[in-house]
Amino acid sequence: MARNIVAVLTHHFVELYSKLLPIPCFLCGDFSQHDALCKSCCADLPWLTQCCQRCALPLPVDGICGSCLNQPPPQRQTFALFRYESPVNHCIAAFKFQQQLVFTRLFASLLASRQRQRQEPLPQLLIPIPLHPTRLRQRGYNQSAQLADALSRLLTIPVNKTSLIRQRNTQPQSGLRGRQRQHNLKQAFALHKPLPYSHVALIDDVYTTGHTVAEASRCLQQSGVEQVEVWTIARAIRHY
Numbered sequence: 461m462a463r464n465i466v467a468v469l470t471h472h473f474v475e476l477y478s479k480l481l482p483i484p485c486f487l488c489g490d491f492s493q494h495d496a497l498c499k500s501c502c503a504d505l506p507w508l509t510q511c512c513q514r515c516a517l518p519l520p521v522d523g524i525c526g527s528c529l530n531q532p533p534p535q536r537q538t539f540a541l542f543r544y545e546s547p548v549n550h551c552i553a554a555f556k557f558q559q560q561l562v563f564t565r566l567f568a569s570l571l572a573s574r575q576r577q578r579q580e581p582l583p584q585l586l587i588p589i590p591l592h593p594t595r596l597r598q599r600g601y602n603q604s605a606q607l608a609d610a611l612s613r614l615l616t617i618p619v620n621k622t623s624l625i626r627q628r629n630t631q632p633q634s635g636l637r638g639r640q641r642q643h644n645l646k647q648a649f650a651l652h653k654p655l656p657y658s659h660v661a662l663i664d665d666v667y668t669t670g671h672t673v674a675e676a677s678r679c680l681q682q683s684g685v686e687q688v689e690v691w692t693i694a695r696a697i698r699h700y
């Protein structure tokens with residue numbers, strides 16, 4: 461509870477501070493704006509436009525990629541703002557480790573405006589991909605949970621950060637290859653109790669191989685959530 465109050469106060473303080481005083485753009489250092497990035501650097505980011513609806517793989521036109529046609533992932537849709545390449549990878553590193561609050565605000569407002577444009581109904585609940593308690597203690601906070609909180613405020617969709625838990629402290633996916641990655645995440649997630657929602661969005665910072673969100677989606681579906689979608693900042697692309 462005390463931690464929540466501190467997080468809310470810190471959020472309001474940074475909001476106020478950044479409205480009063482300009483912040484240097486993280487990429488070009490321009491002091492003339494109040495966001496993590498200036499308008500021109502933001503416009504130059506590798507925006508993901510046409511892509512696979514199921515896994516956000518870039519495609520020449522919107523549709524479903526061959527891999528999702530062959531083996532559909534459990535999530536119905538994946539939204540990603542960017543391709544995970546320079547300079548978005550540096551911005552996400554800053555979001556994780558140094559300038560969390562200003563980047564949380566930027567990424568959340570960009571994701572929220574993308575979601576406001578959609579035709580189909582918004583999900584009823586947001587769930588950030590959880591960290592294992594040991595990892596959470598080491599890092600001190602979960603950046604996906606911060607993003608989910610900000611999205612929840614902007615879109616007035618409730619957020620649930622307690623029901624989905626990481627029951628195994630899996631190895632970091634980055635140190636593993638193909639099948640090892642998939643095996644590493646088996647039974648990684650569990651749900652405390654069934655959720656009274658049929659449509660949920662999972663929030664994660666980067667979609668790498670998709671194994672993490674697929675495993676979390678399966679866990680939600682096995683507990684009765686009919687429709688799971690994934691919202692992420694960036695989509696990593698192998699051999700791109």
Ligand SMILES: [Zn+2]
Pocket residue numbers: 485486487488489490497498499500501502
């Ligand atoms: Zn700039």
Ligand SMILES: [Zn+2]
Pocket residue numbers: 512513514515516517524525526527528529
């Ligand atoms: Zn796909």
